Amino acid sequence: xxxxxxxxxxxxxxxxxxxxxxxxxxxxxxxxxxxxxxxxxxxxxxxxxxxxxxxxxxxxxxxxxxxxxxxxxxxxxxxxxxxxxxxxxxxxxxxxxxxxxxxxxxxxxxxxxxxxxxxxxxxxxxxxxxxxxxxxxxxxxxxxxxxxxxxxxxxxxxxxxxxxxxxxxxxxxxxxxxxxxxxxxxxxxxxxxxxxxxxxxxxxxxxxxxxxxxxxxxxxxxxxxxxxxxxxxxxxxxxxxxxxxxxxxxxxxxxxxxxxxxxxxxxxxxxxxxxxxxxxxxxxxxxxxxxxxxxxxxxxxxxxxxxxxxxxxxxxxxxxxxxxxxxxxxxxxxxxxxxxxxxxxxxxxxxxxxxxxxxxxxxxxxxxxxxxxxxxxxxxxxxxxxxxxxxxxxxxxxxxxxxxxxxxxxxxxxxxxxxxxxxxxxxxxxxxxxxxxxxxxxxxxxxxxxxxxxxxxxxxxx
Numbered sequence: 001x002x003x004x005x006x007x008x009x010x011x012x013x014x015x016x017x018x019x020x021x022x023x024x025x026x027x028x029x030x031x032x033x034x035x036x037x038x039x040x041x042x043x044x045x046x047x048x049x050x051x052x053x054x055x056x057x058x059x060x061x062x063x064x065x066x067x068x069x070x071x072x073x074x075x076x077x078x079x080x081x082x083x084x085x086x087x088x089x090x091x092x093x094x095x096x097x098x099x100x101x102x103x104x105x106x107x108x109x110x111x112x113x114x115x116x117x118x119x120x121x122x123x124x125x126x127x128x129x130x131x132x133x134x135x136x137x138x139x140x141x142x143x144x145x146x147x148x149x150x151x152x153x154x155x156x157x158x159x160x161x162x163x164x165x166x167x168x169x170x171x172x173x174x175x176x177x178x179x180x181x182x183x184x185x186x187x188x189x190x191x192x193x194x195x196x197x198x199x200x201x202x203x204x205x206x207x208x209x210x211x212x213x214x215x216x217x218x219x220x221x222x223x224x225x226x227x228x229x230x231x232x233x234x235x236x237x238x239x240x241x242x243x244x245x246x247x248x249x250x251x252x253x254x255x256x257x258x259x260x261x262x263x264x265x266x267x268x269x270x271x272x273x274x275x276x277x278x279x280x281x282x283x284x285x286x287x288x289x290x291x292x293x294x295x296x297x298x299x300x301x302x303x304x305x306x307x308x309x310x311x312x313x314x315x316x317x318x319x320x321x322x323x324x325x326x327x328x329x330x331x332x333x334x335x336x337x338x339x340x341x342x343x344x345x346x347x348x349x350x351x352x353x354x355x356x357x358x359x360x361x362x363x364x365x366x367x368x369x370x371x372x373x374x375x376x377x378x379x380x381x382x383x384x385x386x387x388x389x390x391x392x393x394x395x396x397x398x399x400x401x402x403x404x405x406x407x408x409x410x411x412x413x414x415x416x417x418x419x420x421x422x423x424x425x426x427x428x429x430x431x432x433x434x435x436x437x438x439x440x441x442x443x444x445x446x447x448x449x450x451x452x453x454x455x456x457x458x459x460x461x462x
Contacts, residue, residue: 039443043429044394047344047420053337054408056245058290060235062255062327064226065268065293068196071221072098073189074213078205078222085203089194089225096192096222098211103187110180117176121169128162135159189213194225201226201325231294231323233265233331236275236287244335245270251292255329258321263296267333292331294323336408343413344391348426349406350435351387391420392427392438394446399427401440 080097083089138155141147202224205211211220233253237245251265269291278284389406392399404419420426427434427444438444 039397039445040433040438041447042394042427042433042444043447044425044427045345045348047342047393047416047422047424047426049340049422050343050413051337051339052341052343052408052410052413052415054244054335055410056237056241056333056335057330058235058237058241058333059328059330060233062231062233062323062329063325064201064228065230065232066196066198067201067224067226067325068198069221070095070192070195070223070225071214071219072096072192072211073215073219074098074103074186075211076102076190077210078207081205081207083200083203083223085200087200088198089200090197091194093194094191095194096205098190098192100187100190103183103190106183107180107187110176110183113176114173114180117169117173121166121173124162124166124169128159128166131155131159131162192222196225196227198225198227200224201228226325228323232268233292233294233329235290235292235331237290239274239286239288242270242288242290245290245333246335249333249335251331251333253292253294253329253331255321255323255327257327261321263294265292265294265331267291268293290333292333338408338415341407342416342420342422344416344420344426345412345428346409346414347431347434348391348428349389349404349414350392352390352401353387391416392434393420393424394427394444397443399438399440399442399444
């Protein structure tokens with residue numbers, strides 16, 4: 001009886017051992033031949049040709065395209081102020097007057113110096129005439145041997161001295177006249193006129209205030225006159241983007257004060273000198289100022305606005321906007337457009353560590369399950385750089401990694417210059433799968449997604 005029980009127990013142990021071996025063998029086979037991974041559900045789009053417009057976006061401030069700073073050339077007290085901030089002015093209009101008393105006194109003093117110099121000149125001229133007559137008389141006496149030669153030489157010396165005195169007096173008169181002219185110019189500068197037509201956009205002085213003329217350091221800025229009918233947006237464009245911007249590029253401007261309106265614009269100026277912030281720190285940023293002229297009618301009457309409409313613009317709806325200096329705005333500069341090019345959604349393009357891919361491929365080869373990507377990987381390229389741009393496409397139910405080169409991009413799509421021919425199914429999501437976890441030959445399952453999908457519907461964490 002005991003022998004029978006031992007036999008039964010042995011049989012049971014053998015059966016259990018066989019089951020364990022079979023399970024272990026199955027798991028090993030799955031791991032060995034790649035059947036252990038569950039298919040990943042992914043979002044895909046069809047790779048198609050489309051048009052792409054590259055856009056550079058930047059923010060800045062509205063300012064007049066033409067604005068003149070008015071600073072008096074002379075110092076003194078403002079005794080007459082004819083304008084207020086916001087007043088329209090015309091070229092040559094009186095703006096302000098500085099107390100002229102001091103400068104009038106300077107003019108009178110200079111006039112007196114001129115008269116004094118002319119009197120001295122007349123005196124020196126008379127002295128020269130006398131010395132000339134004396135020289136002639138001495139010469140006649142010398143011819144008759146009435147005087148010695150030394151007397152003639154003395155007369156000649158006296159004549160030369162008087163001639164030089166007359167010349168010096170003439171130069172003194174010229175100097176006095178120059179000082180008079182300068183004093184008169186200083187007096188004229190006590191009255192300040194508008195150098196151009198426009199609007200007083202800023203007024204920094206009051207009646208009775210003392211100002212410092214520009215002849216002394218920077219001087220006092222009294223006011224600014226601007227042509228508000230022609231405004232521009234000045235923005236700072238990053239050094240990486242400014243190389244794509246050119247003079248004449250079209251733009252679309254959005255002003256914070258008018259969120260429902262967009263304004264057409266054109267790039268008119270790109271600075272050659274950079275603005276560097278946070279120099280010497282990790283936060284250092286290098287930008288270049290770029291100016292964009294606002295083409296849409298603004299700061300004019302409705303009737304005047306209708307005459308400013310160009311052939312490519314439409315009649316503005318509602319009142320003409322009143323753009324003011326200092327308003328905040330954002331601009332989209334359209335730098336380049338390409339038509340009928342292969343493109344994919346931006347999120348379809350990711351980067352992979354080439355060396356890691358190489359190690360993974362070699363590891364799969366050792367396991368006897370060399371993936372389809374092992375034959376397509378450019379080993380020479382992998383040795384040249386660690387990171388490469390890739391797009392994952394679906395091929396026979398698996399993810400196939402395609403190395404790509406990219407061109408310009410817009411807000412949603414990026415141009416593929418090599419690597420894709422069109423017609424492939426590019427994987428665009430979920431974000432974590434595309435950007436991190438997906439590897440070549442991973443089994444994937446297509447999720448319903450239209451060709452116009454612009455982003456994955458699942459998590460966007462990085």
